[in-house]
Amino acid sequence: xxxxxxxxxxxxxxxxxxxxxxxxxxxxxxxxxxxxxxxxxxxxxxxxxxxxxxxxxxxxxxxxxxxxxxxxxxxxxxxxxxxxxxxxxxxxxxxxxxxxxxxxxxxxxxxxxxxxxxxxxxxxxxxxxxxxxxxxxxxxxxxxxxxxxxxxxxxxxxxxxxxxxxxxxxxxxxxxxxxxxxxxxxxxxxxxxxxxxxxxxxxxxxxxxxxxxxxxxxxxxxxxxxxxxxxxxxxxxxxxxxxxxxxxxxxxxxxxxxxxxxxxxxxxxxxxxxxxxxxxxxxxxxxxxxxxxxxxxxxxxxxxxxxxxxxxxxxxxxxxxxxxxxxxxxxxxxxxxxxxxxxxxxxxxxxxxx
Amino acid sequence: xxxxxxxxxxxxxxxxxxxxxxxxxxxxxxxxxxxxxxxxxxxxxxxxxxxxxxxxxxxxxxxxxxxxxxxxxxxxxxxxxxxxxxxxxxxxxxxxxxxxxxxxxxxxxxxxxxxxxxxxxxxxxxxxxxxxxxxxxxxxxxxxxxxxxxxxxxxxxxxxxxxxxxxxxxxxxxxxxxxxxxxxxxxxxxxxxxxxxxxxxxxxxxxxxxxxxxxxxxxxxxxxxxxxxxxxxxxxxxxxxxxxxxxxxxxxxxxxxxxxxxxxxxxxxxxxxxxxxxxxxxxxxxxxxxxxxxxxxxxxxxxxxxxxxxxxxxxxxxxxxxxxxxxxxxxxxxxxxxxxxxxxxxxxxxxxxxxxxxxxxxxxxxxx
Numbered sequence: 001x002x003x004x005x006x007x008x009x010x011x012x013x014x015x016x017x018x019x020x021x022x023x024x025x026x027x028x029x030x031x032x033x034x035x036x037x038x039x040x041x042x043x044x045x046x047x048x049x050x051x052x053x054x055x056x057x058x059x060x061x062x063x064x065x066x067x068x069x070x071x072x073x074x075x076x077x078x079x080x081x082x083x084x085x086x087x088x089x090x091x092x093x094x095x096x097x098x099x100x101x102x103x104x105x106x107x108x109x110x111x112x113x114x115x116x117x118x119x120x121x122x123x124x125x126x127x128x129x130x131x132x133x134x135x136x137x138x139x140x141x142x143x144x145x146x147x148x149x150x151x152x153x154x155x156x157x158x159x160x161x162x163x164x165x166x167x168x169x170x171x172x173x174x175x176x177x178x179x180x181x182x183x184x185x186x187x188x189x190x191x192x193x194x195x196x197x198x199x200x201x202x203x204x205x206x207x208x209x210x211x212x213x214x215x216x217x218x219x220x221x222x223x224x225x226x227x228x229x230x231x232x233x234x235x236x237x238x239x240x241x242x243x244x245x246x247x248x249x250x251x252x253x254x255x256x257x258x259x260x261x262x263x264x265x266x267x268x269x270x271x272x273x274x275x276x277x278x279x280x281x282x283x284x285x286x287x288x289x290x291x292x293x294x295x296x297x298x299x300x301x302x303x304x305x306x307x308x309x310x311x312x313x314x315x316x317x318x319x320x321x322x323x324x325x326x327x328x329x330x331x332x333x334x335x336x337x338x339x340x341x342x343x344x345x346x347x348x349x350x351x352x353x354x
Numbered sequence: 355x356x357x358x359x360x361x362x363x364x365x366x367x368x369x370x371x372x373x374x375x376x377x378x379x380x381x382x383x384x385x386x387x388x389x390x391x392x393x394x395x396x397x398x399x400x401x402x403x404x405x406x407x408x409x410x411x412x413x414x415x416x417x418x419x420x421x422x423x424x425x426x427x428x429x430x431x432x433x434x435x436x437x438x439x440x441x442x443x444x445x446x447x448x449x450x451x452x453x454x455x456x457x458x459x460x461x462x463x464x465x466x467x468x469x470x471x472x473x474x475x476x477x478x479x480x481x482x483x484x485x486x487x488x489x490x491x492x493x494x495x496x497x498x499x500x501x502x503x504x505x506x507x508x509x510x511x512x513x514x515x516x517x518x519x520x521x522x523x524x525x526x527x528x529x530x531x532x533x534x535x536x537x538x539x540x541x542x543x544x545x546x547x548x549x550x551x552x553x554x555x556x557x558x559x560x561x562x563x564x565x566x567x568x569x570x571x572x573x574x575x576x577x578x579x580x581x582x583x584x585x586x587x588x589x590x591x592x593x594x595x596x597x598x599x600x601x602x603x604x605x606x607x608x609x610x611x612x613x614x615x616x617x618x619x620x621x622x623x624x625x626x627x628x629x630x631x632x633x634x635x636x637x638x639x640x641x642x643x644x645x646x647x648x649x650x651x652x653x654x655x656x657x658x659x660x661x662x663x664x665x666x667x668x669x670x671x672x673x674x675x676x677x678x679x680x681x682x683x684x685x686x687x688x689x690x691x692x693x694x695x696x697x698x699x700x701x702x703x704x705x706x707x708x709x710x711x712x713x714x715x716x717x718x719x720x721x722x
Contacts, residue, residue, distance in 0.1 A: 203470055205470065263364075278470075279445075334397065334398040334399050334576075335362045335364055335367075335398065335576065336362065336364050336367035336368075336398050336399070336400070336403065336576050336580075337364060337367070337368070337399070337403060338398050338399015338400060338401075338402045338403050339399050339402070340396065340397055340398070340399055340711075340712035340713070341711060341712050341713065343710070343711040343712075
């Protein structure tokens with residue numbers, strides 16, 4: 001027995017104009033592609049100077065003198081929406097922050113999107129608008145982009161790659177070569193929020209109160225530090241692998257030892273509880289709106305005061321110092337007075353059995 | 355944070371350490387049975403803070419570490435079978451089998467998934483009636499009740515596509531084996547608090563009496579562990595051998611009776627091979643005949659899988675407390691968390707991994 005015909009609901013399948021979802025044609029370079037750019041991306045990203053609207057093969061930009069800082073990052077987070085943000089915030093702030101960690105002022109972003117056939121356009125619109133708002137907040141312009149579509153089942157909704165360009169002001173020189181014994185290590189606020197927010201959402205875990213991602217642009221905080229005249233030696237944002245991975249990378253690249261006081265690392269109660277529950281170490285959990293600063297000892301108080309005066313650095317805390325001993329290795333003084341090596345994680349942390 | 359921070363309080367820790375220092379007059383060797391306690395000890399540097407006469411021996415209580423190689427190989431074979439969704443706790447994924455691990459099987463196209471609760475695997479089976487869903491049911495008495503619940507639910511609700519690959523191990527027979535060993539050095543035990551939360555304390559009474567050895571049920575936070583050590587030392591110094599409960603906020607004498615009931619219904623005791631140690635009589639649980647239909651070893655023919663341990667790896671001696679991880683020649687050389695020879699280098703509860711993560715700066719002063 002066949003289903004009865006419903007002639008009223010029938011429509012001609014040919015004019016593929018008003019789709020509620022992404023179809024293959026949106027990546028085909030034809031009318032659908034240009035409609036997507038014109039009606040969805042352009043208004044969402046904002047384009048005050050009309051560079052994006054030219055839709056040229058390349059954006060041509062004027063930059064102030066100085067050295068260029070450039071960084072690229074791909075974002076494949078699942079779920080795409082999580083407490084405190086979505087993949088769009090991450091894609092803008094993540095690259096803005098990477099550029100800012102070089103002491104540069106981020107200016108321009110490119111956005112490459114790989115969309116999966118079937119992604120609701122409403123959702124894409126939401127993500128694109130979030131990116132526009134995030135770019136505006138960070139004071140950067142989205143000046144070029146690209147869109148591809150893959151068959152349903154061959155992607156995870158949307159993957160975003162952003163590339164950022166910034167200018168390093170005269171006299172600013174940050175990097176592992178400047179890290180030296182005696183430097184003070186500061187983290188700009190409580191750690192572990194982003195990783196736990198995403199994980200609790202992904203695994204359907206609830207921990208009483210909702211833990212929100214800390215996703216935010218850090219270039220303002222960097223400006224404040226440098227503007228206050230703090231002798232900053234190195235900056236890094238502790239994203240994947242958390243504070244532990246960041247400190248290990250810096251210890252290795254600068255060939256110094258890092259000693260932290262475990263109890264001084266600010267971990268919110270709910271993050272600590274979630275980590276305890278899952279068998280994770282908050283030192284290894286990702287952040288998206290925090291920086292770790294290595295500053296000259298004499299400027300430690302100034303650095304803390306400057307960070308704390310900024311809304312994104314209110315929870316800034318001194319967590320350790322750089323030492324000559326054990327170069328390349330991070331050691332933590334434990335809560336009860338012992339010591340341990342804080343190792344670089346091999347891969348993702350795995351939840352423990354019991 | 356309530357019930358967490360106060361059990362890591364530095365001043366109280368100092369007071370307990372001072373108390374321990376005043377108590378000890380001669381050398382003693384104490385074993386913490388549970389891998390969770392090993393982790394706390396190494397992570398917090400507790401062993402460095404104890405008087406030199408007190409030696410902590412790390413016991414075989416890491417479920418990941420003692421799961422036999424053969425069982426891992428069976429898991430790998432099942433996970434690689436088309437149409438199977440293989441579910442496991444996270445830290446089993448990196449445990450090396452004879453030639454690969456579950457991560458590798460996943461990268462080769464196997465459907466391997468990490469679940470937080472075994473019951474999530476049952477739900478997966480309901481949601482995917484055209485797939486065979488297998489849960490890797492390993493662990494001590496701690497994880498057994500939830501694992502038992504999976505097959506009980508699968509049977510009651512008629513979920514034919516779910517099965518359990520079981521390799522449960524039990525603490526009291528392992529302690530007995532250690533006490534019977536001619537190499538025995540352990541003079542007192544910290545019993546695993548979580549195991550006793552489920553099983554109660556009754557099983558340890560005969561051990562204390564027969565072997566005249568102090569056993570103190572101990573928790574997992576730094577102060578819990580210090581208090582357990584302190585109580586064992588007080589008993590040893592006074593020549594007493596009693597069963598004490600230093601973890602009363604979680605452990606009662608009778609334990610969790612409903613949990614014990616479901617375990618008794620679903621599992622039966624059997625001999626069990628422990629990785630690196632050998633077979634210990636009546637030291638494991640397997641599915642009872644009433645639940646044999648849900649046994650993954652029967653459902654998938656893996657009886658042909660046999661395996662042999664690496665000859666370099668001395669994890670058996672580590673797990674029996676005969677050597678410290680750093681005393682193994684392969685430690686940090688052929689064997690690292692990146693390419694582990696034995697399971698204790700894998701799990702964060704494994705003694706070798708704990709030493710590698712937290713103690714690489716140390717080199718052994720003596721070799722065993």
